[in-house]
Amino acid sequence: MDWQYFWELFFGGLTRGSIYALIALGYTMVYGIIELINFAHGEVYMLGAFTALIVAGALGIYGFPAVAILIIAAAVAVIYCAAYGVTLEKIAYKPLRDAPRLSPLISAIGMSIFLQNYVILAQTSDFMPFPNLVPQPEFLEPIAHIMGASEVLIIVTSAIAMAALTLFIKYTRMGKAMRATAQNRKMAMLLGIDADKVISLTFVIGSSLAAVGGVLIASHVGQVNFAIGFIAGIKAFTAAVLGGIGSIPGAMLGGLVLGWCESFATGYISSDYEDALAFGLLVLILIFRPSGILGKAKTQKV
Amino acid sequence: MRKGWFKGLVAGLALAVMACPAFAADTIKFGVAGAHSGDLASYGLPTVNAAKLVAKMVNAKGGVLGKQVEVIPQDDQCKPELATNAATKLVSDGANVVLGHICSGATKAALPIYKEANIVLMSPSATNPALTQSGDYPNFFRTIASDDQQAKLGVDFTIEKLGKKKIAVLHDKGDYGKGYAEYAKQFIEQGGKGSVVLFEGVTPGAVDYSAVVQKIRNSGAEAVMFGGYHPEASKIVQQMRKKRMDLPFVSDDGVKDDTFIKVAGKDAEGVYASSSRDVSALPLYKEAIEAHVKEFGAEPGAFYKEAYAASLALLNAIEKAGSTDSAKIMNALRTEFVETSVGKIKFDKRGDAEGVGFSMYQVKNGKYVELK
Structure with missing residues (x-):
């Protein structure tokens, strides 16, 4: 066994998996609270990357250092995307909250298409170069062939975001309200929880994480265009289902499992079958554990 | 008398009507087939423009064999x-x-009909190798x-010029990229001087390619060697350079695009990509x-110079x-060489134009430079 090669693939998969997990969190949180698959989530990720590109371009003119640009661009992207997420919910999902479940789903697909076309019209349909905002420090040079600074940053940021989110949900008042709303919205409202506020907050958090993901990944890959949200969204959605949709640790685990699966499949078998193996795994897991790896099987309430 | 005059008129008219096909036969009928509407119209319309311009120029000089050239467009929408x-x-x-025709699939479908009718067909854009190499259609020619x-x-460039023997061949699983990669693999193996150490398709649009790298x-x-388009190529090159791999990267026309340089930035430096030979210095091209x-008040579109060359070659041959x-x-x-907008060409026995082809380009200081 060639361990060197194994670890290269392992860390490649870890980066990829962290990316998926970061986006998957948004899917799984929204699903947990209002049982809606927010198909426009991938587009929010794309909007985050575009916002950061515009901000970075503007700041670059004034000669800011790369790290400052990264932080400011990420902050602006987070604010912008959070606003988008909440607006999306107010316009496209809230009026349909009591409609049959298929209606908000179609509305979500519609928003996804709308946002893509909005970016084509307002920005461009071309591929745009994204500046490398993560400087490569000297001490990472010995492992540059395995992972660069941007990959380290992706993994670290994802880990911090997930830990913070878990703590938030476990130990804060608002987190408790979120869990209550997820369990039973009507009951939570009867007990005085402002469900609208909780739902809005869910979209704020989910969209912010997607925005952070967009900035980090665009900086890592070095390019953006209007369609990047689609594939990233589909993969993250798969990760969320794999881990058990509605479950936050599930989204993280699902993302990592999917990332490793793809990386090892490419490395040891063939990248021709990368997607086939990833989705094959999904099918297998859904056959034996229909609610996902960490999902709880829901008992039908009578 | 009056009746007789009328009869005469009718007879005269009838004669005139009958004479019409005879008049028409006095023009050279120059059919132009391709996508003139639909999604791929932008591939086909420049060819119509080229044919009209060449016909106009030739007609102004007295036509071909003393007859005027008449352009007859027919739309196939590339279907x-x-x-x-x-x-x-x-x-x-x-x-x-x-x-015509413009697209390879449409050309392949139409060819038997022209062969049956014994009509010469020349495409400015159908690049499928089998169209000429199968030897089934002696009436088919192309200027691309x-x-x-x-x-x-x-392959020749990588093995002979760069002196690299072990080659990884990648593609984007699309028709164009996979075709390029499969031919490359075939030529490397047939040549016997190099070997294919890796043959892989990458997933277009994936979030990163570190595993493939x-x-x-x-x-x-x-x-x-990579067959495909610039978005994947720029991602792969950037990730290779990030992971401190400075292997030469040789690719195709889909990568010889300024967007590639714009997106890949400094990582694009040194990348090789093949594309049509640079003919911008030829007088006929400029003309x-x-x-x-x-x-038409605008720059021409796709395959215009090939279509212009094909029109010149066809009318010259008549x-x-x-x-x-x-x-x-x-x-x-x-047998006859002809000066065209893609250079001085004649056709080999399979129908491919001699003197038309590809050159290797390399990115130097943010620009593709043709390597002589």
């Missing part, structure tokens, strides 16, 4: 099922030669190099572009053959 209709229509309209020419050039490193490749700008007999036209195409 095989419409291409056969267009071909049948052109045959029944009595086209002497046909410029076939798909496998690019892979051949890429590690696989290239692990395969011990000395050079990478063709100027004529288009003057007539003139040289001294008749519209297909066998004589084919003979003239194969």
